[in-house]
Amino acid sequence: xxxxxxxxxxxxxxxxxxxxxxxxxxxxxxxxxxxxxxxxxxxxxxxxxxxxxxxxxxxxxxxxxxxxxxxxxxxxxxxxxxxxxxxxxxxxxxxxxxxxxxxxxxxxxxxxxxxxxxxxxxxxxxxxxxxxxxxxxxxxxxxxxxxxxxxxxxxxxxxxxxxxxxxxxxxxxxxxxxxxxxxxxxxxxxxxxxxxxxxxxxxxxxxxxxxxxxxxxxxxxxxxxxxxxxxxxxxxxxxxxxxxxxxxxxxxxxxxxxxxxxxxxxxxxxxxxxxxxxxxxxxxxxxxxxxxxxxxxxxxxxxxxxxxxxxxxxxxxxxxxxxxxxxxxxxxxxxxxxxxxxxxxxxxxxxxxxxxxxxxxxxxxxxxxxxxxxxxxxxxxxxxxxxxxxxxxxxxxxxxxxxxxxxxxxxxxxxxxxxxxxxxxxxxxxxxxxxxxxxxxxxxxxxxxxxxxxxxxxxxxxxxxxxxxxxxxxxxxxxx
Numbered sequence: 001x002x003x004x005x006x007x008x009x010x011x012x013x014x015x016x017x018x019x020x021x022x023x024x025x026x027x028x029x030x031x032x033x034x035x036x037x038x039x040x041x042x043x044x045x046x047x048x049x050x051x052x053x054x055x056x057x058x059x060x061x062x063x064x065x066x067x068x069x070x071x072x073x074x075x076x077x078x079x080x081x082x083x084x085x086x087x088x089x090x091x092x093x094x095x096x097x098x099x100x101x102x103x104x105x106x107x108x109x110x111x112x113x114x115x116x117x118x119x120x121x122x123x124x125x126x127x128x129x130x131x132x133x134x135x136x137x138x139x140x141x142x143x144x145x146x147x148x149x150x151x152x153x154x155x156x157x158x159x160x161x162x163x164x165x166x167x168x169x170x171x172x173x174x175x176x177x178x179x180x181x182x183x184x185x186x187x188x189x190x191x192x193x194x195x196x197x198x199x200x201x202x203x204x205x206x207x208x209x210x211x212x213x214x215x216x217x218x219x220x221x222x223x224x225x226x227x228x229x230x231x232x233x234x235x236x237x238x239x240x241x242x243x244x245x246x247x248x249x250x251x252x253x254x255x256x257x258x259x260x261x262x263x264x265x266x267x268x269x270x271x272x273x274x275x276x277x278x279x280x281x282x283x284x285x286x287x288x289x290x291x292x293x294x295x296x297x298x299x300x301x302x303x304x305x306x307x308x309x310x311x312x313x314x315x316x317x318x319x320x321x322x323x324x325x326x327x328x329x330x331x332x333x334x335x336x337x338x339x340x341x342x343x344x345x346x347x348x349x350x351x352x353x354x355x356x357x358x359x360x361x362x363x364x365x366x367x368x369x370x371x372x373x374x375x376x377x378x379x380x381x382x383x384x385x386x387x388x389x390x391x392x393x394x395x396x397x398x399x400x401x402x403x404x405x406x407x408x409x410x411x412x413x414x415x416x417x418x419x420x421x422x423x424x425x426x427x428x429x430x431x432x433x434x435x436x437x438x439x440x441x442x443x444x445x446x447x448x449x450x451x452x453x454x455x456x457x458x459x460x461x462x463x464x465x466x467x468x469x470x471x472x473x474x475x476x477x478x479x480x
Contacts, residue, residue, distance in 0.1 A: 066200050068286040070111060076292035077107050083299040086355075091306045100299050107295070110288045114146055116280060117287075118272075119171045121152040122180030123189065127208040128152075131180065131238040131265070140269040144276065150174070156188050164188075168195055172290055175283040176275065177203035178268075182212070184224050193229065200290055202283060204232045204271055211237040211264070234267040304425040307353050314353075315417035318346040319410040320469055327406030327470045343367055346417060354424035366437065370416050373443050379415065379450050384408045386454065390463045407466035411453075414462075419449045 084100045091097075120128045132149045135141055152171060153162035171177055177196060181189055196203050207225055210218050218235070225233045240261040247255045275283075322343070344363035347370075351358045358366065374380055387408045423445045453459070 066286075068200070068282060068289045070285055073111060073285040073288040073292065076289045076296070077104065080104060080107075080292050080296040080299060083296050083303060087299055087303045087306065090303065094302065094306065096299075096302045100295070100302075103295050107288055107292055110291070111285065113284050116147050116176065116276060116283060117174045118147060118149050118176045118178060119152055119174035120149055120178045120180065121155060121167065121171055122206075123156045123186075124154040126180040126182045127238045128154075128180055131178070131206070131208060131236065134238045134263045134265055135269075138263075138265065138269070140265075140273070144272070147272075147276065155192060156186075164192065168192060168199075171196065172199050172201055172294070173287070175202070175287045176272075177201055178206050179203050180206045180208050181225075182207075182209040184221050185228060190228065200286060202275070202279075202286065204234060204268075204275075205229045206268060207233060207235040208238055210235045211240040211261075234271050235264075236268050237261075237264040239263065307425070308421060311350055311353050311417070311421050314346065314349050315414055315421070318343070318417065319413040320466075322413045323406040323410035323466055323470060326409035327402040329402075346413070347420065350417065350420050350424065354421070354427070356424050356427065366420075369437060369439070369442070370419070370446075373439070373446055374412065374416065377443070377447060377450075379446070380408075380412065382450075382454075383411050383415070386459060387411060387463055390460050391467075403467060403470055406470050407463055410466050411459075411462060415446070415450050415453055418453070419446045422449060 081104055084097070084104060087094055087100070088097055120132055122128055128151045132151055135149060141147070152167050155164050155167055179189075179193060179196070185193075193203065193205065205225060207222055210222070213221060222233065222235055240263065242258040242260050245257055245259045249255065344360060344367045347363040347366045348358050348360070350356075351363070384404065388404050391404060391407070419442070423442055426441070426445075
């Protein structure tokens, strides 16, 4: 490839620059270098060049970091089917089942697809449309009849239907990506490339409009791009700037006209030819693998929503049970968890919904762990203070000392239950046992759920519900 042929020039240029620096720095002492040292330096430089030259050619691993074979793609499809089947078991007539199953069936057909889809993306005015036109009209396209190009909406524009997130999501449906830039990378461009890499999306960075730079500037930009994006960079001029041609006739007449240079896409077509020849089928499998993962996430969202609908009444049931127990037997705020905040039976019930099977002893351990985390995070004291502030607005209810403890216990039970639901939802569909808790993730989940439920729009309404349950004869006029 052209890009690889440029490496000896780059190595030689860097070696020459280093030599000149040595000459300027050491002057006469340079002659004292032994002949052996000189040839050693040359040998090291030559060895580095040969190492680069003899490295394996660009592969899909160099383009996206993960090589996907057919078995991996089939496994991803099978895992997705497992989630869909579980949804069918738990919600037999779910509205999404038919669509999900149709998509899985299409994925199985995709495994043998021959056509390759190439997305051309980048910011505004980087030459996406022109490059596609040049590629489709080139002789190279005649040798690649099963390659289809499509242009995405421009990145880095206003939010909306064509927001960056939406464009990058659409790009992931393609097999290969040409990411165009017309200069050194901006931070937004770099971040977008990183997102594609994280999504296991094979891509090449195309430095288009290189003819608009002077030779030394062009080399500097290209070197900078390669340093940031490794090898996957090519330079093109899809629509070079017209050149003024001047012709002097024998009779002294001078004729001038503008001439359009031919497009320079050789590096790009060489790169595409190599990738398609060596990894064409793997590109299809990688896309199928990626699509299966996205479909699995979609199915799991539906499943988690179904499970959440079943879990919510259970959490509400236990929150009011614990509220009644704490109201009947008021205890200091820091002892709330020991009596009312969470119990093992709720852990077991919620675990059953999310296919996280706990024994009674394991459920007690989880309950104790949750209580310890909530205490260490200061959630018990914070919730008690928050409930007290809301209740102080009504003297009748506030004088009933047990109300604070009761409502606080209910609130903590709710936070604990919602945290477990969110934690379980992040797990795989089935686990062999339910006692292997990730404490760091559980702690973060607790904090997030507590903060969301601290919103003032929710807490007064919750306190009012608690007061009505604990003091049914008292109907406070204002709470909050």
